[in-house]
Amino acid sequence: MADASRGEFDFEHVPETDQSFENALRNARDGDRLTVADGIELITTGTESEGIDPERKEAVLEAADRRREEVVGDRVTFVANLNNNVTTACNTGCLFCNFKDSSHKFRADSTAEHAGFTKTPAESREVVRAAAKRGIYEVTSVSGLHPAFALDDEHHEILAGHANAARTVNYRPPDEYDTDPGTYLEQMRAMSTDGIHLHSMTPEEAYHARRGTDWSYEEVYRRLKNAGLSSAPGTAAEILVDEVRDVICPGKIDTQGWLDAMEAAATVGLDMTATIMYGHVENEAHRILHLEKVRDLQDRTGAITEFVPLSFIHPNTPLHDRGIVESGATDDEDELLIAVSRLFLDNIENIQSSWVKYGDQQGLKMLSCGANDFMGTILSEEITKRAGGEFGEYRSFAEYVEMITAIGRTPAERSTDYRRIRDIDPESESFGPRLGPQSDGTPLFDAGTTPATADD
Ligand SMILES: C[S@@+](CC[C@H](N)C(=O)[O-])C[C@H]1O[C@@H](n2cnc3c(N)ncnc32)[C@H](O)[C@@H]1O
Ligand SMILES: Nc1c(NC[C@H](O)[C@H](O)[C@H](O)CO)[nH]c(=O)[nH]c1=O
Ligand SMILES: N[C@@H](Cc1ccc(O)cc1)C(=O)O
Numbered sequence: 001m002a003d004a005s006r007g008e009f010d011f012e013h014v015p016e017t018d019q020s021f022e023n024a025l026r027n028a029r030d031g032d033r034l035t036v037a038d039g040i041e042l043i044t045t046g047t048e049s050e051g052i053d054p055e056r057k058e059a060v061l062e063a064a065d066r067r068r069e070e071v072v073g074d075r076v077t078f079v080a081n082l083n084n085n086v087t088t089a090c091n092t093g094c095l096f097c098n099f100k101d102s103s104h105k106f107r108a109d110s111t112a113e114h115a116g117f118t119k120t121p122a123e124s125r126e127v128v129r130a131a132a133k134r135g136i137y138e139v140t141s142v143s144g145l146h147p148a149f150a151l152d153d154e155h156h157e158i159l160a161g162h163a164n165a166a167r168t169v170n171y172r173p174p175d176e177y178d179t180d181p182g183t184y185l186e187q188m189r190a191m192s193t194d195g196i197h198l199h200s201m202t203p204e205e206a207y208h209a210r211r212g213t214d215w216s217y218e219e220v221y222r223r224l225k226n227a228g229l230s231s232a233p234g235t236a237a238e239i240l241v242d243e244v245r246d247v248i249c250p251g252k253i254d255t256q257g258w259l260d261a262m263e264a265a266a267t268v269g270l271d272m273t274a275t276i277m278y279g280h281v282e283n284e285a286h287r288i289l290h291l292e293k294v295r296d297l298q299d300r301t302g303a304i305t306e307f308v309p310l311s312f313i314h315p316n317t318p319l320h321d322r323g324i325v326e327s328g329a330t331d332d333e334d335e336l337l338i339a340v341s342r343l344f345l346d347n348i349e350n351i352q353s354s355w356v357k358y359g360d361q362q363g364l365k366m367l368s369c370g371a372n373d374f375m376g377t378i379l380s381e382e383i384t385k386r387a388g389g390e391f392g393e394y395r396s397f398a399e400y401v402e403m404i405t406a407i408g409r410t411p412a413e414r415s416t417d418y419r420r421i422r423d424i425d426p427e428s429e430s431f432g433p434r435l436g437p438q439s440d441g442t443p444l445f446d447a448g449t450t451p452a453t454a455d456d
């Protein structure tokens, strides 16, 4: 079993209910709002017996696939986007993460070797401009919590005024590092160029942008929005149950902090996504409690455009190196997670299948288990690659059209917020983005080239 070590934790929440699988399935088929007990019965295919029952699993997947059809129809969407991570420097120490490099290695006086990077605002702008010219219309930017990162000059001053700032507020001035990431506001201004949609600032990053101050999340997201931010990625969610966070990311904000940040982003008028990062130490009860938190948040805000399940990639992570976790979720667990997300989250229209985490074949399978979105072109990928993922760093429009038509569905490009959707005719001669200000349908790269070698 993938979850060989899940039993070792003395968790308060365990997958036990007084509901039956049959009743839960009936509720799901009837379209009733599911309870936590219903969700646990469905995702375990019944708590009264060990393991996953193949027939019951198929029944859950079928109900989810039908619901997907009713809610969003037959289209499979994707976005023309680019990932631009500003820095990998981070001291937060999450045990599932190998994206980060200890920030002391980035100090000007350090001789330690590392494969990480920090981009100045000018460098970020160049990366985004080059992509925009090629027709990309979204940039996703998530980064490590670099100790020299501050919201703006005022934040630098406040942080520098703290006694023992490195220890108390995780701050060191930029001149101690080989590269200055600039301020968050400078990075926002740099990346919001050429009409591109800027999707950035997770709740954890928003926390970093207000550490050591009495500013509210609302104040921080308002200033970020004024500097060009368009929507916020709901990563850093991991599992929204504190007894799990205490194990896998003790340095992160807690569940309530994550919810507060997201609610503030919505209050200032930003759209957002929500995620779950699953398949490590948590059990099925935690997964469903997480879905309940997300559903409640959406009831309050209505601002969540999509739900993005992130299956834990284990090989190079501290959780795996330390023998805490042997592997990630199994295919059965992945399929049930997608299906139950579709059935449980009755107020979120779009469920994403991540080819980065699942690969193409399993990623496509997810599109008949309840998912309807197939992510984006991304052009580069660091988080999963560094964790040991092997499914590549980009997809062209041509590859998307081929894969989606092969499973008998309609390919469509979408804007980040799904407000604009364009069906793509698979009979066209060539495939490229058309929804951005500089998108004229030209393919992102020629067959046989990669984003790095493609000529613009
Ligand atoms: C790497 S962080 C970058 C942004 C910021 N530092 C934060 O934590 O919000 C973004 C997200 O990547 C996901 N992630 C990191 N390592 C992963 C892994 N090994 N497998 C799957 N997802 C992972 C986590 O959900 C995390 O919140
Ligand atoms: N699931 C993953 C994503 N999803 C985010 C999308 O790429 C896109 O930014 C979002 O849907 C908003 O339009 N991105 C990754 O880099 N890796 C993933 O695994
Ligand atoms: N960057 C995240 C994925 C992600 C980004 C933005 C989102 O809105 C959702 C998910 C990862 O690879 O794990």
Ligand code: SF4
Pocket: 090, 091, 092, 093, 094, 097, 098, 099, 100, 143, 144, 145, 204, 249
């Ligand atoms: S998940 Fe984010 S906060 Fe945690 S270690 Fe990785 S980069 Fe840092």
